[in-house]
């Protein structure tokens with residue numbers, strides 16, 4: 001079975017905005033982080049991979065199949081788990097009912113098998129205790145876990161998570177990482193985020209997207225290394241820096257092209273991200 | 287870590303059956319359907335109490351009143367199923383469901399079919415009430431049986447209309463309005479009697495004509511069902527169903543609109 005996704009020249013425009021601009025990617029098993037500021041095109045890319053949006057141009061092969069063909073698309077959807085950035089819930093359904101409903105739509109027709117599977121995913125995200133509760137009575141964190149639970153039904157080979165940690169408190173975030181890092185069968189997991197901590201904590205590979213263009217593709221460690229030599233500290237602010245801020249110890253940390261003789265600092269992944277995403281990330285940071 | 291993830295793959299029919307059961311259960315417990323059900327149930331109760339005390343009660347008048355209560359229940363069912371069909375829009379869940387293998391047309395068809403559950407409940411209830419009435423007052427049988435079935439047909443018809451309305455109008459306002467309009471719409475006595483026969487609530491006076499009226503209702507149901515699925519699915523089955531619906535409506539209208547006045551009066 002071909003567990004990978006391939007994109008070639010994938011482009012999607014909204015009016016004059018290039019949400020994605022000729023994106024080429026091949027992604028295999030394991031957890032890949034899709035890092036980028038708001039408006040980078042992460043959601044657009046995940047929607048295309050989730051077969052709910054067709055690109056304007058370019059070729060996509062998902063799990064060895066072509067999402068433009070109806071039969072292939074159905075087969076992809078059978079093996080796909082998708083947690084949208086803003087998941088919708090049937091507020092008047094109970095937690096169990098909702099996941100059961102998604103289970104039917106995932107074509108798990110054997111009732112007892114399906115119910116077992118629903119219990120498994122609910123247990124996995126720690127929602128067993130509220131399984132009989134109406135969704136409208138759940139907290140925000142519980143809802144995000146519910147969205148994750150439905151995506152995990154039937155052990156997808158391709159798992160797409162759009163900003164799954166947004167709005168989670170540190171403890172919930174930790175629990176989320178535990179769930180995603182321990183999935184059996186090594187599916188292709190693509191996780192979008194604008195938080196570098198998620199990437200460091202979870203991902204073997206990171207893709208930085210900004211303005212619809214892939215700016216970096218590699219391991220979190222090589223990404224951090226890419227900033228080496230481009231971070232320095234000084235007692236005065238350097239106006240030539242791409243970005244600078246005053247740290248707790250009163251010194252200024254700068255990123256950009258250092259002047260001769262600057263005091264080089266150990267780079268972090270955040271430095272690298274700011275360098276890669278450039279202006280896009282700065283507008284978000286401010 | 288590797289786990290066995292084999293899940294028995296489903297055939298489209300199995301998926302349909304499961305969805306239909308799921309939606310049917312949701313419909314039977316929906317507040318709107320329960321309110322609708324309470325109306326004829328209350329009406330029937332009043333009739334029971336009255337018939338037990340008053341020997342002059344006649345089925346012609348009270349039976350009709352009770353029937354109207356059931357028609358109201360059918361309209362409530364229509365609004366309930368319409369709301370159910372619109373919940374993806376209401377709850378912004380369309381995107382995540384688009385990423386699942388079962389298409390919108392299957393889900394809408396299951397929604398229409400799910401109205402078989404409320405239809406059955408209402409037919410059984412009306413059958414029970416009529417059966418009880420038969421022990422108290424005189425009832426003209428064949429036509430009454432057709433009238434009981436007509437309630438089932440009306441629920442299915444309104445169910446299909448409710449889903450088609452959700453698919454094409456995409457708002458929760460129109461269908462209740464149509465329901466109210468249906469309820470108050472009544473052909474004027476001035477117009478030709480044969481026109482009464484195509485009013486959905488009418489029961490023509492002879493069993494044969496009442497039978498044709500049922501064919502007419504089922505034809506309309508099929509037409510609305512086709513409308514409910516045709517937005518996303520346009521397979522051969524949809525075309526065949528559309529032709530069948532047109533044939534049923536055409537044939538029954540021809541008979542009903544040409545029936546002699548004496549047999550088509552309500």
Ligand SMILES: Nc1ncnc2c1ncn2[C@@H]1O[C@H](COP(=O)(O)OP(=O)(O)O)[C@@H](O)[C@H]1O
Nearest residue numbers: 014017019036037038039040041042043044045
């Ligand atoms: N449906 C849409 N209509 C118009 N513009 C859109 C739409 N979806 C996304 N965009 C635009 O495309 C760009 C990428 O958006 P998105 O993929 O949502 O980015 P991200 O998820 O990284 O924040 C943004 O500029 C956004 O405004």
Ligand SMILES: [Mg+2]
Nearest residue numbers: 042043044085
């Ligand atoms: Mg997004």
